[in-house]
Amino acid sequence: MAATPVEPESPREGAESEPATRELPAIDVELKFPDHSRYAAGTAPDFDDSYKIADVPFSAHDLPTDPGPITRALPLVEAIKRQQVKASTKNLESRLIGGERTMKRRDVAAQAGISLHSARKLWRALGFPNHGDEDVAFTQKDLDALLTIIDNVRSERLTEEAAISVTRSIGQMTDRMVVWQIEALVEDMIQNQGMSDPEARRTMVELLPDLIAPLEELLVYSWRRNLNAAVHRLGARSQAGAVSTGDDDDAPLPLARAVGFADLVSYTSLSRRMNERTLAQLVQRFENKSAEIISVGGGRLVKTIGDEVLFIAETPQAGAQIALTLAQELNADDALPEARVSVVWGRVLSRLGDIYGPTVNLAARLTSLAEPGQILTDALTAATLKGDVRFILSELESTPVRGFGDITPFDLAHGEGGSLIID
Numbered sequence: 001m002a003a004t005p006v007e008p009e010s011p012r013e014g015a016e017s018e019p020a021t022r023e024l025p026a027i028d029v030e031l032k033f034p035d036h037s038r039y040a041a042g043t044a045p046d047f048d049d050s051y052k053i054a055d056v057p058f059s060a061h062d063l064p065t066d067p068g069p070i071t072r073a074l075p076l077v078e079a080i081k082r083q084q085v086k087a088s089t090k091n092l093e094s095r096l097i098g099g100e101r102t103m104k105r106r107d108v109a110a111q112a113g114i115s116l117h118s119a120r121k122l123w124r125a126l127g128f129p130n131h132g133d134e135d136v137a138f139t140q141k142d143l144d145a146l147l148t149i150i151d152n153v154r155s156e157r158l159t160e161e162a163a164i165s166v167t168r169s170i171g172q173m174t175d176r177m178v179v180w181q182i183e184a185l186v187e188d189m190i191q192n193q194g195m196s197d198p199e200a201r202r203t204m205v206e207l208l209p210d211l212i213a214p215l216e217e218l219l220v221y222s223w224r225r226n227l228n229a230a231v232h233r234l235g236a237r238s239q240a241g242a243v244s245t246g247d248d249d250d251a252p253l254p255l256a257r258a259v260g261f262a263d264l265v266s267y268t269s270l271s272r273r274m275n276e277r278t279l280a281q282l283v284q285r286f287e288n289k290s291a292e293i294i295s296v297g298g299g300r301l302v303k304t305i306g307d308e309v310l311f312i313a314e315t316p317q318a319g320a321q322i323a324l325t326l327a328q329e330l331n332a333d334d335a336l337p338e339a340r341v342s343v344v345w346g347r348v349l350s351r352l353g354d355i356y357g358p359t360v361n362l363a364a365r366l367t368s369l370a371e372p373g374q375i376l377t378d379a380l381t382a383a384t385l386k387g388d389v390r391f392i393l394s395e396l397e398s399t400p401v402r403g404f405g406d407i408t409p410f411d412l413a414h415g416e417g418g419s420l421i422i423d
Contacts, residue, residue, distance in 0.1 A: 103138040342377065
């Protein structure tokens with residue numbers, strides 16, 4: 001459709017003359033409803049996938065003060081933008097899931113040689129929504145992935161229970177990772193490129209095709225490096241044995257670990273006074289700084305819970321160093337409130353990427369007892385660290401702790417070179 005001159009309305013008697021004639025930009029789209037009165041009434045035209053959609057070379061910022069016919073055409077512009085997003089999303093889906101959806105769930109299960117019940121258990125572990133019998137929702141890639149899991153069970157490399165657990169770990173971690181990545185990129189567009197939220201999300205759909213390959217490559221690289229680090233930890237522990245926790249002969253939990261918490265003081269009251277963007281920046285700064293320190297100290301960030309991070313380390317000394325550095329760095333950051341920190345050496349149960357057991361509970365209780373800027377530990381951990389010049393331990397008054405009775409907390413402070421070196 002060629003550019004069409006739009007005549008201004010006739011000026012009212014005695015009124016100033018209207019702005020000069022302005023041409024509407026060419027819009028390369030065939031309208032199903034050519035009656036323009038529909039647009040003036042705010043009704044956008046309908047499209048189907050056969051229509052050619054082109055970029056519209058003007059935005060609301062380009063409009064003249066006088067609305068006139070260009071403003072009345074805005075529903076058309078928005079409809080075109082929505083159709084562009086729809087087309088981009090469809091193309092992106094085809095690339096991500098491996099082509100057109102051609103199979104129903106029973107088709108996939110039958111070709112994999114398993115019952116629908118077994119297939120659904122694996123799909124639920126991956127976090128997939130439930131599909132009906134008549135939904136054409138699967139591709140060849142879905143069948144290949146299912147066969148990959150099943151073949152490891154059939155070859156007895158994995159039990160069925162282990163296969164489901166490993167599959168769930170992949171589903172849950174990648175789901176959280178994808179949400180995190182999308183929101184981080186959208187937030188960056190809003191804050192640093194001046195886009196509105198809808199504009200940023202439309203741009204994200206257009207940008208993703210160029211990001212798929214590098215993000216996928218980085219994901220596989222990171223997974224391999226982290227798996228390699230885990231292999232080294234397995235080897236080291238199998239050769240050297242675990243550090244004693246004093247009850248190794250009758251230990252109900254399998255793993256001896258240093259467990260620590262870092263908690264921001266007055267977070268709840270601060271969050272009530274902050275707007276969403278400022279609060280998000282505070283939480284992100286806290287999580288990023290904590291993750292960096294824990295990583296440098298050789299620990300693992302188990303999870304973040306708003307104003308709190310939970311970490312583990314292989315030895316009590318490594319856990320103590322991480323705790324000291326967390327307190328030092330977080331309390332020195334003027335953009336963050338003060339932090340309370342704890343660290344406890346003991347046995348834990350690891351499940352689904354999380355950790356459980358009395359050691360975790362005790363570390364959480366000690367964190368709530370700590371003063372702003374303070375690091376607390378228990379008597380067993382203090383005895384394990386005693387004699388190490390990097391740490392100064394001071395016994396405090398005995399205090400009742402819910403679920404543990406009376407305990408004697410110890411204040412942990414820097415000795416000679418106790419903190420980690422952070423760039």
